[in-house]
Amino acid sequence: MPRVQEKAKILENHKEAEGIYRLVLYAPRIVPTARPGQFVMVRVASEGSDPLLARPFSFHRLHKEDGLFELLVRVVGRGTQLLSQSRPGSPLQVVGPLGRGFTLPTSAQETVFFVAGGIGIAPLQALLDHVLTTTHKDHPERVYLFYGVRTAGEFISLNSLKRTGIHLVLSTDDGSTGQSGTVVEAVQQSVKDLSSMPERLYACGSLPMQVSLARWVQGRNIFVEMSLESMMACGLGACLGCALPAVHADGPEVEHYLHVCQDGPVLDPRRIRWDKVQPLMVRPQTYVSL
Amino acid sequence: MGQSPTPHGSAPDLRVSLGPLQLANPVLTASGTFGYGLEFSDFVDLSRLGGIVVKGLSLKPRPGNPPPRLAETPCGLLNAIGLENVGVEKFIEDKLPLLRQRGALIIVNILGNTVEEYAELAALLSGVPGIAALEINISCPNVKKGGMVFGTDPHMAAQVVAAVRKRTHLPLITKLSPNVTSIADIARAVVDAGSDILSCINTVSAMAVDPFSRRPKLANILGGLSGPAIKPIALRCVYETVQAVSCPVIGIGGIQTALDALEFLLVGASAVQVGTANFVHPRASLDILDGIERFCRQQGLGAITDYIGTLDTSCRFPLADMSCDLSHPRPFP
Numbered sequence: 001m002p003r004v005q006e007k008a009k010i011l012e013n014h015k016e017a018e019g020i021y022r023l024v025l026y027a028p029r030i031v032p033t034a035r036p037g038q039f040v041m042v043r044v045a046s047e048g049s050d051p052l053l054a055r056p057f058s059f060h061r062l063h064k065e066d067g068l069f070e071l072l073v074r075v076v077g078r079g080t081q082l083l084s085q086s087r088p089g090s091p092l093q094v095v096g097p098l099g100r101g102f103t104l105p106t107s108a109q110e111t112v113f114f115v116a117g118g119i120g121i122a123p124l125q126a127l128l129d130h131v132l133t134t135t136h137k138d139h140p141e142r143v144y145l146f147y148g149v150r151t152a153g154e155f156i157s158l159n160s161l162k163r164t165g166i167h168l169v170l171s172t173d174d175g176s177t178g179q180s181g182t183v184v185e186a187v188q189q190s191v192k193d194l195s196s197m198p199e200r201l202y203a204c205g206s207l208p209m210q211v212s213l214a215r216w217v218q219g220r221n222i223f224v225e226m227s228l229e230s231m232m233a234c235g236l237g238a239c240l241g242c243a244l245p246a247v248h249a250d251g252p253e254v255e256h257y258l259h260v261c262q263d264g265p266v267l268d269p270r271r272i273r274w275d276k277v278q279p280l281m282v283r284p285q286t287y288v289s290l
Numbered sequence: 291m292g293q294s295p296t297p298h299g300s301a302p303d304l305r306v307s308l309g310p311l312q313l314a315n316p317v318l319t320a321s322g323t324f325g326y327g328l329e330f331s332d333f334v335d336l337s338r339l340g341g342i343v344v345k346g347l348s349l350k351p352r353p354g355n356p357p358p359r360l361a362e363t364p365c366g367l368l369n370a371i372g373l374e375n376v377g378v379e380k381f382i383e384d385k386l387p388l389l390r391q392r393g394a395l396i397i398v399n400i401l402g403n404t405v406e407e408y409a410e411l412a413a414l415l416s417g418v419p420g421i422a423a424l425e426i427n428i429s430c431p432n433v434k435k436g437g438m439v440f441g442t443d444p445h446m447a448a449q450v451v452a453a454v455r456k457r458t459h460l461p462l463i464t465k466l467s468p469n470v471t472s473i474a475d476i477a478r479a480v481v482d483a484g485s486d487i488l489s490c491i492n493t494v495s496a497m498a499v500d501p502f503s504r505r506p507k508l509a510n511i512l513g514g515l516s517g518p519a520i521k522p523i524a525l526r527c528v529y530e531t532v533q534a535v536s537c538p539v540i541g542i543g544g545i546q547t548a549l550d551a552l553e554f555l556l557v558g559a560s561a562v563q564v565g566t567a568n569f570v571h572p573r574a575s576l577d578i579l580d581g582i583e584r585f586c587r588q589q590g591l592g593a594i595t596d597y598i599g600t601l602d603t604s605c606r607f608p609l610a611d612m613s614c615d616l617s618h619p620r621p622f623p
Contacts, residue, residue, distance in 0.1 A: 002332055003332045003333070004332070004333075005333060005571070005572055005573060043570065043571075049365040049517070049518040049519075049546065050364050050365045051362060052362060052365055052366065052367060052517050052518070052566070052570060053362055053367065053569060053570060054569075054570065079362075093571070095572060230357065231357075231358060231359075231360045231361070231362075232360070233360055233367055233369075233566075233569040234329075234568070234569040234572075236325070236329045236330065236572065237325060237329045238323065238324055238325035238329040238330065238345075238568065238569070239322075239323070239360070239369070239371070239569055240354060240359070240371050240374045241357075241359045241360035241369060241371060242357075242360075243354060243356075243357045243359055243374070244357065245356065245357070255353040256353060257353055257354060257357070257374070276356070277357075278356075278357070278358065278509060
């Protein structure tokens, strides 16, 4: 699939929640071949060298007929802070579509779980849109979205999600909305209540959520894919910076890495050696300006 | 100065001759920043470049260092990839044939844990058609064995080059480290040992830490700094190397634009390698090539060789001259 570099035009930039922005970009060359779960590298500063590198973002929503895509940007560093301040009309250097997307469901008979932790809703929304217009168009009741955040004000797009007809299970760490506790605890509780496992589970979220979910799915016969993140320089498979320690067929003593940009960002979490993943491989939770 | 003026409408001659290695133009891509070339083929017509230097190869595949392997710094990139690569066998079988189809001039960067490994790699690659030259990596700061250990000691650096020289007739480029007291000493040692060409610089040994978690940002603690932040260091190293040896030198370090590349050519580099800029803009190498061509046209240069090494260090600008209008640069002498 061709990857292109395009000067994408910002059409909209909305603040969705504290520190979270939704950008709508016009990129008619990138959008046609883009799939849910794939990502783009977005260069924040078109002039100058600081910040130097582009940042990876998953497609949040794809509007193929209009040549548009949406990004959810959480401010975690200077690059994302600058991006959050970008004005409509200004261009951004974008390279994509990159990486492997989600494996799409093929049958309406399957019960599908989406598990989103915080900004992890970003890539799952694109997949949810796809599922609700194709396989599960007439069976939204077989789709569950578990959506957990720290506190109620961090939810994105709740009104439109409520209109889809899916099972929407909300949770907050502080108990301000929905179930109190983590999103993974909400999944575990639901499985107990339903007395059955979903056929498919798609997830994206923070490192603790990923670790917790990876532990839970271990040994269970479910199709699982998780969208992962890692620091990247190129997004093209050249820099080899976005390595994650991975399980090797020859055993745990063999040092082996997967690369988020090429092997992912969508991967079965059972392929990752979570015990070797260091906390600093994911970005800090909040941007601090001193 | 013997310039060859560009006849009206004709393209400037961008060919450069690096001893035994002839290039169609002076723009190459740097090892470790362009994968095996194929990763960029959606963006770059590889046959247009002077050449590509592929990701450093070892005898056996290497998994590389544990992550985190990258940290961004002001105007720079810190990496500790640890020379992850597919190994020479897989490169020859899987990557090289595809790369040759693209019409690229291919230079292979080699690395070893021992002198013998470097020599063995050279012998293996010498028998393979389609490889134009070898670049000996004795300057990677991110590995415990080999790498910079060889490149910071003139005697050991010379040992590696001499061992490689015995096993191949391919043009040899030795990639030098800036992490030394005197780059000129290393340069002289490896040229005496048989290196045809030098490339400098590799990354600058550096560090980044997180003040909140109180941890280093790289699992390896130290890494190699690249990008615009190191360009002045690289330029100095190239200048000193050009003064020290008579063989051709390839400039590397923070080249983002054609103007950056021209600075290296001006101080005497016969060619340049574009590195971290490939990550920032996948088409950076071609943009730089196009910019050099435009510059030659604007300056009335018939050949890029008329520009290489023409830095005038005899001139001392009195303070008053600095007020001149720099938007109208004086015509090239």
